[in-house]
Amino acid sequence: MTAAPFPATLAPVKRISLWRRYLRRPLGVVALGVLMVVVAAAVLAPWLSPFDPNLVDFKLTHATPGDGHPLGGDSAGRDILSRLLYGARTTLFGAVITCVAGLLLGVPAGVAAGYFGGVTDRVCSWISDALQSVPGMIVLLVVAAGTGQDFAVLMVALGIFLAPGYYRITRARALAVRREPYIDAARVAGVTNPRILRTHMLRAVYAPIVVQTALTAGIAIGMQAGLQFLGIGSASTPSWGQMMNDGFKNMLTYPLILLWPSIALGVTIAALAFIGSTLADLISVRTEQPARRARLRVRQALAGPAPAPGDLPDRVSSGTHEHQAADCALRIENLRVGYATPTGVKEVVRGVSLDAAPGEVLGIVGESGSGKTQTIFTVLDLLPSGGTAVADGIWVDGREVGRLPSAERATLLGRSIGYVPQEPMSNLDPCYTVERQLVEPLRHVHGLSKTAARARAREVLVRVGITDPDRVLASYPHQISGGMAQRVLIAGAVAGRPSLLVADEPTTALDVTVQAEVLELLRELQQEYGMALVIVTHNFGVVADICDRVVVMKDGRIVETGPVERIFRHPEDPYTAELISASLDDTEGRHELDEAWDRDPRLDADLDRSAAHVGGEDDAR
Numbered sequence: 001m002t003a004a005p006f007p008a009t010l011a012p013v014k015r016i017s018l019w020r021r022y023l024r025r026p027l028g029v030v031a032l033g034v035l036m037v038v039v040a041a042a043v044l045a046p047w048l049s050p051f052d053p054n055l056v057d058f059k060l061t062h063a064t065p066g067d068g069h070p071l072g073g074d075s076a077g078r079d080i081l082s083r084l085l086y087g088a089r090t091t092l093f094g095a096v097i098t099c100v101a102g103l104l105l106g107v108p109a110g111v112a113a114g115y116f117g118g119v120t121d122r123v124c125s126w127i128s129d130a131l132q133s134v135p136g137m138i139v140l141l142v143v144a145a146g147t148g149q150d151f152a153v154l155m156v157a158l159g160i161f162l163a164p165g166y167y168r169i170t171r172a173r174a175l176a177v178r179r180e181p182y183i184d185a186a187r188v189a190g191v192t193n194p195r196i197l198r199t200h201m202l203r204a205v206y207a208p209i210v211v212q213t214a215l216t217a218g219i220a221i222g223m224q225a226g227l228q229f230l231g232i233g234s235a236s237t238p239s240w241g242q243m244m245n246d247g248f249k250n251m252l253t254y255p256l257i258l259l260w261p262s263i264a265l266g267v268t269i270a271a272l273a274f275i276g277s278t279l280a281d282l283i284s285v286r287t288e289q290p291a292r293r294a295r296l297r298v299r300q301a302l303a304g305p306a307p308a309p310g311d312l313p314d315r316v317s318s319g320t321h322e323h324q325a326a327d328c329a330l331r332i333e334n335l336r337v338g339y340a341t342p343t344g345v346k347e348v349v350r351g352v353s354l355d356a357a358p359g360e361v362l363g364i365v366g367e368s369g370s371g372k373t374q375t376i377f378t379v380l381d382l383l384p385s386g387g388t389a390v391a392d393g394i395w396v397d398g399r400e401v402g403r404l405p406s407a408e409r410a411t412l413l414g415r416s417i418g419y420v421p422q423e424p425m426s427n428l429d430p431c432y433t434v435e436r437q438l439v440e441p442l443r444h445v446h447g448l449s450k451t452a453a454r455a456r457a458r459e460v461l462v463r464v465g466i467t468d469p470d471r472v473l474a475s476y477p478h479q480i481s482g483g484m485a486q487r488v489l490i491a492g493a494v495a496g497r498p499s500l501l502v503a504d505e506p507t508t509a510l511d512v513t514v515q516a517e518v519l520e521l522l523r524e525l526q527q528e529y530g531m532a533l534v535i536v537t538h539n540f541g542v543v544a545d546i547c548d549r550v551v552v553m554k555d556g557r558i559v560e561t562g563p564v565e566r567i568f569r570h571p572e573d574p575y576t577a578e579l580i581s582a583s584l585d586d587t588e589g590r591h592e593l594d595e596a597w598d599r600d601p602r603l604d605a606d607l608d609r610s611a612a613h614v615g616g617e618d619d620a621r
């Protein structure tokens with residue numbers, strides 16, 4: 001079957017600056033506006049203040065608002081509005097000093113500790129822990145006494161106490177990033193450590209630091225006000241903390257004197273907290289949780305209007321069904337998957353229909369990004385949180401499951417559906433032994449006793465070709481090879497005897513000799529248990545090795561589907577022929593494909609072309 005033509009590429013997603021995305025958040029904009037007003041008031045205080053903040057007029061003592069003094073007078077006869085404006089200067093100046101001190105100490109230490117590890121990490125972490133265990137307020141009072149209440153020194157000391165916040169966050173991020181392959185690549189390319197720290201590492205920690213700074217500024221303002229409330233700081237410098245102290249003493253008789261600085265302080269701290277929270281959302285410091293409205297928008301865009309005859313092929317389902325829904329181990333009808341992006345809905349699976357009968361092996365093949373994984377993740381109900389799927393129907397084991405609640409869908413995993421992932425090592429928890437990871441699902445999902453679950457785990461390990469099951473059961477993932485880890489995962493996937501086994505590129509992370517063994521094992525298990533096997537791959541060699549039927553995907557749609565032999569002999573779509581030709585270069589040990597070459601002169605010609613490219617590759621055949 002050949003699909004109708006459709007646009008070859010999805011619309012490119014434009015990158016929108018953080019600033020522009022921030023401006024789309026109403027709460028963030030209001031908070032930023034409030035902070036801007038406070039900053040403007042602080043900067044323009046000498047021009048905005050109607051009076052000298054320290055000018056005493058006894059007639060103004062405890063005066064109520066009015067008569068040229070919009071906020072009234074304090075207990076010493078000074079104009080409250082003027083003091084509030086000058087107090088904003090003190091408050092913001094102190095917050096800036098504290099944040100800069102925290103940044104300068106915490107960020108370089110955190111990046112160095114995370115990147116270099118070892119002694120650097122231990123020493124820095126020890127200092128950070130020690131700072132956190134010291135009662136900060138008492139030390140600040142001692143510093144105030146020792147420095148003659150020097151405000152700037154006090155704010156630097158406060159910054160030192162807040163530096164562990166920066167340290168912890170940057171160290172954690174640097175620890176995660178330093179293991180990334182691009183850092184190793186930079187090292188291998190001869191880039192020096194200081195340069196890696198300045199470029200890659202600082203860039204990686206930049207986003208959480210921005211958020212942390214907004215939050216630290218709020219904390220700094222609160223603590224600063226607390227110190228001033230206790231009488232720390234010069235009496236001649238107006239500050240919100242001092243004003244609160246004055247108001248507190250007269251709280252019952254003249255509550256307005258306490259109210260004004262409390263409002264200023266509360267509103268400023270709240271604005272900083274909302275700015276931090278908005279930034280955290282935008283730069284994904286938080287777990288992604290798409291808004292209900294965004295999900296609904298994606299759902300509506302995916303559902304779209306019903307396709308009319310001759311309508312856009314993009315809105316019409318691609319692929320075919322070979323079996324009745326009730327007879328299928330898996331059936332997907334017109335599946336669409338989309339993600340909300342700042343520029344609109346990005347549709348990554350665009351109307352896919354396929355099925356697999358019990359005992360059948362279906363290959364889903366296509367280039368990277370063609371939507372294979374998104375299709376099977378929908379079946380497993382494991383789409384990332386931003387993904388929304390819409391389908392006319394999803395059937396597992398002859399039962400419609402697409403409309404079941406998530407909790408009910410989850411019960412299919414490990415029972416009706418087994419899953420073999422792409423990366424064996426990252427799918428095993430390094431903290432637990434293989435035994436624990438195999439036995440736990442058998443006990444909790446299948447209700448076996450501990451002894452029965454262990455016996456079953458051992459039995460399946462033997463079945464997947466592990467000759468020393470007791471040693472492997474007692475091992476941690478790092479103590480076994482990648483091939484063994486994949487066998488362990490296959491054992492886990494089939495231990496519950498599912499009717500459908502889904503394997504997502506199960507051999508990609510393995511070396512060539514192990515790849516063939518794992519494919520052979522999957523085929524054997526599939527036949528032995530009578531399961532349907534849906535295998536996702538970008539390699540036609542794998543398809544030739546074990547599949548009965550194949551679905552070819554491109555740009556989220558199915559371009560061709562049919563029995564493997566027919567697809568190899570007569571690929572109808574040029575894209576399929578191209579994929580087959582490309583696969584000829586890097587596949588080995590494929591009996592069916594070898595036979596196909598013998599039968600089909602067109603494929604021989606393809607092989608000759610490939611061999612000419614790589615020079616003498618056909619010797620390897």
Ligand SMILES: Nc1ncnc2c1ncn2[C@@H]1O[C@H](COP(=O)(O)OP(=O)(O)OP(=O)(O)O)[C@@H](O)[C@H]1O
Nearest residue numbers: 339348367368369370371372373374375384386538
């Ligand atoms: N969380 C996500 N947010 C937005 N787009 C995503 C997300 N996950 C995947 N995509 C997009 O979905 C498309 C299909 O991805 P998918 O993982 O299904 O490809 P694939 O065919 O399995 O390729 P590969 O073999 O490389 O895994 C890609 O364009 C990818 O960028």
